[in-house]
Amino acid sequence: MSSEIDVVPAITTRREDAETGLRSLISKGLGWARKYSLFQYPFVTACCGMEYMTVASARYDLDRFGAALPRFSPRQADLLMVVGTVNCKQAPILRRIYEQMADPKWVIAFGVCASSGGFYDNYATVQGIDRIVPVDVYIPGCPPRPEQVLDGIILLQKKIQDQSHKLIDRKPLPTFGPEYGGER
Numbered sequence: 001m002s003s004e005i006d007v008v009p010a011i012t013t014r015r016e017d018a019e020t021g022l023r024s025l026i027s028k029g030l031g032w033a034r035k036y037s038l039f040q041y042p043f044v045t046a047c048c049g050m051e052y053m054t055v056a057s058a059r060y061d062l063d064r065f066g067a068a069l070p071r072f073s074p075r076q077a078d079l080l081m082v083v084g085t086v087n088c089k090q091a092p093i094l095r096r097i098y099e100q101m102a103d104p105k106w107v108i109a110f111g112v113c114a115s116s117g118g119f120y121d122n123y124a125t126v127q128g129i130d131r132i133v134p135v136d137v138y139i140p141g142c143p144p145r146p147e148q149v150l151d152g153i154i155l156l157q158k159k160i161q162d163q164s165h166k167l168i169d170r171k172p173l174p175t176f177g178p179e180y181g182g183e184r
């Protein structure tokens with residue numbers, strides 16, 4: 001009797017170990033694949049757009065990082081690049097685009113206006129896009145240098161690799177207030 005009791009936990013533990021190992025292997029493989037196949041959706045609203053175009057040029061060659069191909073449909077993108085100032089009227093549009101993107105998805109705030117509203121400290125400007133969508137990487141600067149943008153991409157890739165990935169992966173959406181088009 002005592003031998004049966006001893007055996008059951010040992011088998012359970014080995015099976016759990018095997019499942020954990022398999023899950024970890026799948027997570028690492030998916031992380032590796034996802035970090036080198038970013039499909040970005042550029043939400044470009046203001047002067048940071050010039051720097052955005054420079055990063056994609058031959059001199060800086062964003063393609064080296066597997067992140068160069070912009071998709072102009074959010075349904076085909078998993079990286080939202082918010083480039084420039086976002087005003088309150090645009091907030092529901094930004095939110096809608098984020099919701100339409102494929103899961104799992106990541107967001108970069110490109111420049112100080114997207115990160116914090118920048119020097120537009122007024123009622124018409126969103127004081128940071130993290131009030132609308134969850135942000136993974138903030139790139140400072142007005143505008144940021146292309147090297148800073150590349151640093152931001154590398155940082156995001158490290159973050160993606162370290163995240164836990166599942167075959168089906170959905171994050172809950174954050175709530176946001178009525179001033180940005182959310183529910184009252």
Ligand code: SF4
Pocket residue numbers: 046047048083084085111112113114118141142143144
């Ligand atoms: S951060 Fe500077 S360059 Fe970029 S959108 Fe704002 S004001 Fe323009």
